[in-house]
Structures are given as C-alpha cells and as structure tokens.
Amino acid sequence: MTSITRVPSVVAHDEIDLFAMMQSIWKQKKLIAARALLLRFIAGAYAFLATPVYEMSTLLRTAALNDLDALNRTEVYSLPPGKALVRVGAALDSYDTRLSYFRANPKLFEAFGKAGQSPEQVFDEFNRDSLKLVQPDPKKADLLSAYIGLQMRYPKGVEGDEILILLVLCWLRRPVLLWFF
Incomplete structure (x- = not known):
C-alpha cells in the first residue's frame, strides 16, 4: 500500500525574525570580538608606523x-x-x-x-x-x-x-x- 505523506509547505514571509538573528550573532560573539580586536591592532599599528x-x-x-x-x-x-x-x-x-x-x-x-x-x-x-x-x-x-x-x-x-x-x-x-x- 502506498502511503501519502504530506510535505509541509514553505511559506515565504516578508518579515525578518530579529530574535533569531540576534541569537545567531550571540552564538558567534567570540569570533566577532576576535576579529574586532585584530582590526583594532592593525589600525593602531598603521597609525603609529605610517609616515605622516x-x-x-x-x-x-x-x-x-x-x-x-x-x-x-x-x-x-x-x-x-x-x-x-x-x-x-x-x-x-x-x-x-x-x-x-x-x-x-x-x-x-x-x-x-x-x-x-x-x-x-x-x-x-x-x-x-x-x-x-x-x-x-x-x-x-x-x-x-x-x-x-x-x-x-x-x-x-x-x-x-x-x-x-x-x-x-x-x-x-x-x-x-x-x-x-
């Protein structure tokens, strides 16, 4: 016998789930902080080493x-x-x-x-x-x-x-x- 399973339909929403987006960012907080510190270090080194x-x-x-x-x-x-x-x-x-x-x-x-x-x-x-x-x-x-x-x-x-x-x-x-x- 064949069984028919219903595939859930995907509904396109025009809304952005801010809560889910913030959760995603919060999970990556260490990676974001590490990149920010690296960029600060590079910018500081350039500011002190570049000839005005x-x-x-x-x-x-x-x-x-x-x-x-x-x-x-x-x-x-x-x-x-x-x-x-x-x-x-x-x-x-x-x-x-x-x-x-x-x-x-x-x-x-x-x-x-x-x-x-x-x-x-x-x-x-x-x-x-x-x-x-x-x-x-x-x-x-x-x-x-x-x-x-x-x-x-x-x-x-x-x-x-x-x-x-x-x-x-x-x-x-x-x-x-x-x-x-």
Missing part, C-alpha cells in the same frame, strides 16, 4: 589693474591682469621651471630621495606625485574667481612650506618683462 603626509597650498590671484599701470604706461607691452595670471600659471606649471628650481635648491629636496635614486628620478617623482597646479573651472571664467593654485604633498621631515613659498617667490620676483617674452 602633509599638504600645503597657496593661491595667486589677479593683480589689480593699477599695479600693472607702470608697465602699461611704457607702451612697450600692454598686459591685462588676467593675462598676467595665466602666464605666471604657465610658468609655474612648466617642467623646465620646476627642474631649474629643483637644481638650484638641492638641499630642500634631499628628504624626497631614496637610496640609490638619481637626482633626475627624485625630481620626476616629486614633480609627478607631490606638486600640482590647480586652476578654476574654465566655465566660470570671471575676474573674481580667477586664480592659480599650487598644492604640494610632502612627508614628515620635509620643509614643504618653504619649498612651495620659495618656488612661487622665485618666479614672482623676476622682472615682469622676462616672464612674457
């Missing part, structure tokens, strides 16, 4: 029109403030400008080098990873928001503020006419 990285930035804004009057009155060269800012930004973004500054100030860049690196490799790494030119959105090109920014990231032990300020001052102290010809 600092960031310095500076902004150059357009010169007032009366600051360029002496140049414009000579009628040798007419220079609007926005154009002056763009040219200074182009000079600061120039590979040659940065390389000549790097070569003129080797003591400032000693901490960037690693054992066995040539000065050219140190400069390439510095130029690629540490120094960045920031410009405003070209879609919002009004005189009130015109600026050129320089950002520099540097590790602990490097005089990053001195490097960045001297780079800007080095190029701003040059005679104005030399920048633009």
Whole structure:
C-alpha cells in the first residue's frame, strides 16, 4: 500500500525574525570580538608606523589693474591682469621651471630621495606625485574667481612650506618683462 505523506509547505514571509538573528550573532560573539580586536591592532599599528603626509597650498590671484599701470604706461607691452595670471600659471606649471628650481635648491629636496635614486628620478617623482597646479573651472571664467593654485604633498621631515613659498617667490620676483617674452 502506498502511503501519502504530506510535505509541509514553505511559506515565504516578508518579515525578518530579529530574535533569531540576534541569537545567531550571540552564538558567534567570540569570533566577532576576535576579529574586532585584530582590526583594532592593525589600525593602531598603521597609525603609529605610517609616515605622516602633509599638504600645503597657496593661491595667486589677479593683480589689480593699477599695479600693472607702470608697465602699461611704457607702451612697450600692454598686459591685462588676467593675462598676467595665466602666464605666471604657465610658468609655474612648466617642467623646465620646476627642474631649474629643483637644481638650484638641492638641499630642500634631499628628504624626497631614496637610496640609490638619481637626482633626475627624485625630481620626476616629486614633480609627478607631490606638486600640482590647480586652476578654476574654465566655465566660470570671471575676474573674481580667477586664480592659480599650487598644492604640494610632502612627508614628515620635509620643509614643504618653504619649498612651495620659495618656488612661487622665485618666479614672482623676476622682472615682469622676462616672464612674457
């Protein structure tokens, strides 16, 4: 004779049994605590062993029109403030400008080098990873928001503020006419 057994039907519930879930978590409490302690240890080790990285930035804004009057009155060269800012930004973004500054100030860049690196490799790494030119959105090109920014990231032990300020001052102290010809 055949027997017919009834298979219990599985009813899908849209509810979550929070009590069962908490019981499941409570059963695994030692494993969860061990993982949390391990992650705390790893995070603490990283915080104490990682070299801190600092960031310095500076902004150059357009010169007032009366600051360029002496140049414009000579009628040798007419220079609007926005154009002056763009040219200074182009000079600061120039590979040659940065390389000549790097070569003129080797003591400032000693901490960037690693054992066995040539000065050219140190400069390439510095130029690629540490120094960045920031410009405003070209879609919002009004005189009130015109600026050129320089950002520099540097590790602990490097005089990053001195490097960045001297780079800007080095190029701003040059005679104005030399920048633009």
